[in-house]
Amino acid sequence: MSGAEGRRVVQVGRWTVTALRDGVFALDGGAMFGVVPRVIWEKLTPVNPDHTVPLATNPFLLENGGTKIVVEPGIGHRWDEKARAMFHLEWPDGGLLASLRAAGVAPEQVTHCLMTHGHWDHIGAVCGEDGAPVFPAAAHWIPESEKRAALNPDHLRRASYRAEDLQPVVDAGLLRTFRGEQEILPGLRMVELGGHSDGVSLVILEDGGDTACFWADVVPTANHVHLPFIMAYDMNAEKSWQVRSEWIPRAAAGRWWNLLYHDLHHPILKFAKEGNRFSGSYVD
Numbered sequence: 001m002s003g004a005e006g007r008r009v010v011q012v013g014r015w016t017v018t019a020l021r022d023g024v025f026a027l028d029g030g031a032m033f034g035v036v037p038r039v040i041w042e043k044l045t046p047v048n049p050d051h052t053v054p055l056a057t058n059p060f061l062l063e064n065g066g067t068k069i070v071v072e073p074g075i076g077h078r079w080d081e082k083a084r085a086m087f088h089l090e091w092p093d094g095g096l097l098a099s100l101r102a103a104g105v106a107p108e109q110v111t112h113c114l115m116t117h118g119h120w121d122h123i124g125a126v127c128g129e130d131g132a133p134v135f136p137a138a139a140h141w142i143p144e145s146e147k148r149a150a151l152n153p154d155h156l157r158r159a160s161y162r163a164e165d166l167q168p169v170v171d172a173g174l175l176r177t178f179r180g181e182q183e184i185l186p187g188l189r190m191v192e193l194g195g196h197s198d199g200v201s202l203v204i205l206e207d208g209g210d211t212a213c214f215w216a217d218v219v220p221t222a223n224h225v226h227l228p229f230i231m232a233y234d235m236n237a238e239k240s241w242q243v244r245s246e247w248i249p250r251a252a253a254g255r256w257w258n259l260l261y262h263d264l265h266h267p268i269l270k271f272a273k274e275g276n277r278f279s280g281s282y283v284d
């Protein structure tokens with residue numbers, strides 16, 4: 001892995017894929033690395049005095065002519081002072097909409113918004129500070145199981161979901177749901193996996209012989225490519241192991257572009273295999 005800042009734009013056939021940036025925040029390092037001992041993970045990432053580790057929220061823009069797709073909107077600004085302090089939440093680049101404008105796209109031009117699962121750090125930015133959806137012309141997609149969890153979370157899920165993130169999208173008639181696998185457009189699909197959450201999904205783009213995959217929380221950062229590095233946040237660790245064992249080798253063998261939501265420095269990476277160990281590999 002190179003220490004340099006990774007690339008933020010890649011071409012996939014006719015599609016231009018750009019890493020955007022919403023907020024940066026921090027979560028408990030132990031929770032982020034699950035059963036991996038601190039003596040190992042503390043060498044991989046900076047650690048704050050409160051034992052949290054810094055993380056990005058990287059939405060991605062997929063553009064092909066007039067089709068402009070936002071994958072995973074971001075954490076959003078609807079957080080009180082207490083939460084902002086606890087999660088070290090900041091928007092150094094202004095947040096999702098500023099990042100989108102810097103890429104030359106107005107929110108009204110966004111045609112699709114794809115949400116892999118309903119956790120608040122992934123979909124909070126789908127509504128603005130006024131509580132209304134920020135992409136008024138976009139078809140919004142989320143797995144049916146994640147819609148259910150977000151709108152009516154039980155005690156196990158309550159800490160990870162907020163109904164107010166998704167209800168306005170439902171009320172505006174903008175939300176579509178799927179089960180299993182869903183073609184969004186030719187060459188672009190969402191694949192429901194589960195493990196991390198009930199219906200966490202991959203977004204897979206294939207065009208012109210190239211493949212890009214958005215990993216959501218199945219592989220949150222380049223430090224989570226090695227198969228045993230499963231977060232303690234995952235609802236079903238055995239299922240996470242299964243889906244990671246199936247998909248990470250496939251991505252490495254296929255030389256896919258991998259789009260990582262929580263990686264601060266390497267949002268777009270290839271995966272490599274050395275012996276039995278998978279890792280992120282920075283490619284110019």
Ligand SMILES: [Zn+2]
Binds near residue numbers: 117119196197
């Ligand atoms: Zn999540």
